[in-house]
Amino acid sequence: xxxxxxxHVEELNRALENIDEATIRLELTKLLKFKVSMxxxxxxxxxxxxxxxxSFVLIKDIEPxxxxxxxxxxIINIEExxxxxxxxxxxxxxxxxxxxxGICSFxxxxxxFLDPDDVVRIKNAYTxxxxxxxxxxxxKRSTLEKMPDExxxxxxxxxxxxxxxxxxxxxxxxxxxxxxxxxxMYHRDVSLKGNDLTIIEGVIADExxxxxxxxxxxxxxxDIGTFIHFEGAPIRIFRGLPSxxxxxxxxxxxxxxxxxxxxxxxSANQVPEHMPMSEVIGSNGIFDVLVRGNIxxxxxxxxxIERCPICNRVTQKxxxxxxxxxxxxxxxxIKAILDDxxxxxxxxxxxxxxxxxxxxxxxxxxxxxxxxxxKDVVFDDMRNVLTGKYIAVRGNSSKNEFxxxxxxxxxxxxxxxxxxxxxSMLASL
Amino acid sequence: xxxxxMAHRVFAxxxxxxxxxxxxxxxxxxxxHVASVHSPNFLVTPSGAKSNRVFVVGVxxxxxxxxDLKSGAKELLRARISDPTGSFTVYAGNYQPExxxxxxxxxxxxxxMVVGKVRSYEPEAGEVFVSIRPEEIHxxxxxxRNRWIVDTAELTLERVDFLKKALDSGxxxxxxxxxLKSLGVPLHLVEGICLSLDYYHxxxxxxxxxxxxxxxxxxxxxxDGSCGSDEDHDHESLVLEVMGSIAESGSNSISGSVxxxxxxxxxxxxxxxxxxxxxxxxxxxxxxxxxxxRAGVFKVIH
Numbered sequence: 199x200x201x202x203x204x205x206h207v208e209e210l211n212r213a214l215e216n217i218d219e220a221t222i223r224l225e226l227t228k229l230l231k232f233k234v235s236m237x238x239x240x241x242x243x244x245x246x247x248x249x250x251x252x253s254f255v256l257i258k259d260i261e262p263x264x265x266x267x268x269x270x271x272x273i274i275n276i277e278e279x280x281x282x283x284x285x286x287x288x289x290x291x292x293x294x295x296x297x298x299x300g301i302c303s304f305x306x307x308x309x310x311f312l313d314p315d316d317v318v319r320i321k322n323a324y325t326x327x328x329x330x331x332x333x334x335x336x337x338k339r340s341t342l343e344k345m346p347d348e349x350x351x352x353x354x355x356x357x358x359x360x361x362x363x364x365x366x367x368x369x370x371x372x373x374x375x376x377x378x379x380x381x382x383m384y385h386r387d388v389s390l391k392g393n394d395l396t397i398i399e400g401v402i403a404d405e406x407x408x409x410x411x412x413x414x415x416x417x418x419x420x421d422i423g424t425f426i427h428f429e430g431a432p433i434r435i436f437r438g439l440p441s442x443x444x445x446x447x448x449x450x451x452x453x454x455x456x457x458x459x460x461x462x463x464x465s466a467n468q469v470p471e472h473m474p475m476s477e478v479i480g481s482n483g484i485f486d487v488l489v490r491g492n493i494x495x496x497x498x499x500x501x502x503i504e505r506c507p508i509c510n511r512v513t514q515k516x517x518x519x520x521x522x523x524x525x526x527x528x529x530x531x532i533k534a535i536l537d538d539x540x541x542x543x544x545x546x547x548x549x550x551x552x553x554x555x556x557x558x559x560x561x562x563x564x565x566x567x568x569x570x571x572x573k574d575v576v577f578d579d580m581r582n583v584l585t586g587k588y589i590a591v592r593g594n595s596s597k598n599e600f601x602x603x604x605x606x607x608x609x610x611x612x613x614x615x616x617x618x619x620x621x622s623m624l625a626s627l
Numbered sequence: 628x629x630x631x632x633m634a635h636r637v638f639a640x641x642x643x644x645x646x647x648x649x650x651x652x653x654x655x656x657x658x659x660h661v662a663s664v665h666s667p668n669f670l671v672t673p674s675g676a677k678s679n680r681v682f683v684v685g686v687x688x689x690x691x692x693x694x695d696l697k698s699g700a701k702e703l704l705r706a707r708i709s710d711p712t713g714s715f716t717v718y719a720g721n722y723q724p725e726x727x728x729x730x731x732x733x734x735x736x737x738x739x740m741v742v743g744k745v746r747s748y749e750p751e752a753g754e755v756f757v758s759i760r761p762e763e764i765h766x767x768x769x770x771x772r773n774r775w776i777v778d779t780a781e782l783t784l785e786r787v788d789f790l791k792k793a794l795d796s797g798x799x800x801x802x803x804x805x806x807l808k809s810l811g812v813p814l815h816l817v818e819g820i821c822l823s824l825d826y827y828h829x830x831x832x833x834x835x836x837x838x839x840x841x842x843x844x845x846x847x848x849x850x851d852g853s854c855g856s857d858e859d860h861d862h863e864s865l866v867l868e869v870m871g872s873i874a875e876s877g878s879n880s881i882s883g884s885v886x887x888x889x890x891x892x893x894x895x896x897x898x899x900x901x902x903x904x905x906x907x908x909x910x911x912x913x914x915x916x917x918x919x920x921r922a923g924v925f926k927v928i929h
Contacts, residue, residue, distance in 0.1 A: 475633075476813045492775075494634050494682055494742045495763060537682060539636040539782045540815060585765045586684065586740035588774055601630045614770070616777050620845050623780055627842045 258299035262327040271295035307337030365406035375429035378402040403466035413444035425456035438482030475541030491538030501577035544603035634682035636779040640712035677819035684775035711844035726761040
């Protein structure tokens with residue numbers, strides 16, 4: 199008898215790490231004495247001692263489209279939001295929660311009287327993809343139970359474990375931390391819910407990439423060129439591109455001795471290596487990416503365009519969508535498709551960059567348009583001059599329903615590198 | 628999400644060897660596969676480029692009016708665009724008005740670039756004619772052409788390498804697909820390579836031939852471009868000299884014009900290969916030292 203149940207005890211012991219072997223053996227023997235079958239007995243013990251039911255999901259395993267799941271998590275932050283749902287105003291609660299495996303954002307359709315730092319067990323919750331992330335939802339139909347505090351590590355520990363390189367920060371990270379360098383920084387006045395406040399925006403970098411950041415709190419002694427270590431910064435996703443937020447819960451400290459870091463102000467400011475378009479397309483969004491390819495098509499909407507002086511929208515026949523008939527401002531732009539044989543990407547060039555690539559300035563373009571009967575004369579000329587041209591474009595990539603696009607921060611004709619490439623290929627043949 | 632089909636880079640030889648047309652199917656609720664009008668059709672090339680659209684830079688060597696030959700079509704032009712391995716066939720009809728205008732006025736020969744949809748026509752089983760229906764066709768220049776050759780060479784070699792790995796693995800079907808993915812083969816190539824192996828049963832000999840084509844193409848631009856510009860210069864003066872002497876001798880010329888064949892014959896006797904002469908003639912044309920009053924006949928500009 200003893201020998202027979204030993205492997206089962208061992209198995210249960212492995213599954214239930216916190217329960218000692220003697221207890222399991224005792225429970226199992228008791229059940230078997232009542233002639234409960236081994237399978238049923240093991241199930242009973244699992245149910246009794248396991249903190250997790252079969253529908254239990256760890257935060258790290260959350261994916262979109264789960265239903266009726268059970269979660270044990272600590273509320274990290276929660277805020278009240280008023281939304282318009284089918285014409286009715288409704289108050290919802292959303293925030294982030296985490297366990298020792300990860301963090302996710304959640305929305306509660308009803309007031310569950312939750313506060314930050316609460317440890318809760320939620321049954322019958324579901325998940326959906328929201329803002330490019332799996333998000334947990336629960337409401338009246340879910341059951342919610344407050345649990346003893348010691349069930350999960352403190353907020354600090356939960357939110358401070360996720361230290362990553364910038365390249366590796368993805369939509370699944372709600373909070374992240376890293377060692378970075380501030381490469382761009384400026385202050386901006388915004389009005390949030392009627393309050394005027396000054397926020398800091400900019401760009402941080404490490405040896406793997408760059409990301410934009412927003413700080414909602416003051417940055418003492420931090421400026422462009424400062425190396426910082428941060429933890430617990432909320433990650434937002436906009437068009438697939440992560441951005442880092444520093445809020446009151448984010449821990450930020452200046453790195454006094456940045457020599458040991460694998461990047462410097464110099465290396466972080468270098469032009470990135472160009473990336474095959476297949477890789478850019480495979481990613482949801484990349485900050486500061488460089489691609490090269492042939493212009494395979496100049497899209498309608500390129501050439502001389504008119505903008506509303508108030509909102510900067512493109513106007514049709516001097517009519518702005520928002521401001522009616524307006525005195526328009528002339529502008530020039532290029533919308534094109536760039537293709538490198540591994541994929542194609544929409545690119546948008548503003549007036550200044552268009553002038554450099556097209557070789558004619560706005561004034562010349564306007565003159566061409568005035569002298570011609572056709573208002574598409576600049577567009578047609580651009581098609582003739584630019585289609586096929588090989589250019590390099592640097593900017594941020596983002597993904598939407600029409601594919602991947604890059605709004606150019608700069609664009610240029612790359613230097614001729616052909617003979618080097620020919621030689622290296624011939625050497626391999 | 629409707630993503631734009633990217634423009635593949637394929638040499639003419641491989642393109643014209645392609646036989647495998649892939650009709651897109653959409654799977655309906657009842658699990659029946661129905662050819663969909665809205666989903667794109669593909670031509671899978673032997674090295675596994677699953678192409679719906681191609682980008683080509685080459686030399687337009689011939690434009691022919693097909694309207695007279697075919698009843699029905701009011702306007703139809705067929706152009707040949709050559710690269711170092713062969714030539715692409717481009718058809719422009721009423722539905723490509725811009726290409727039609729361009730091709731009816733184009734100077735032959737000149738560098739052009741084409742972005743176009745891949746068309747295939749199968750008059751009878753096993754006989755497939757492939758062509759390009761242009762979306763964009765514009766003048767290009769020598770540097771763009773050279774860049775296209777280098778890009779196409781790199782991308783072809785990449786495909787060929789993966790194809791060889793697939794062949795070496797000895798796997799097929801779904802297992803091969805997963806194997807290639809695990810090797811880190813870019814997703815846009817995995818499917819094409821599996822399909823192509825399945826259809827063409829490509830062997831190592833063909834792979835070697837593709838690699839040889841790439842090598843030839845690269846050598847063709849290495850000669851006239853990046854290295855030995857002195858040599859080029861010598862060749863240019865030699866060809867000009869040859870043309871001058873033929874024109875003077877009068878035997879092969881009418882009022883100072885020189886036939887292409889005569890240049891080749893004469894220059895070959897002075898140690899230049901036909902391909903070299905062809906390159907040099909093109910260079911001289913583009914530099915404006917000579918011009919071509921009629922197809923195949925040249926005159927030196929003094």
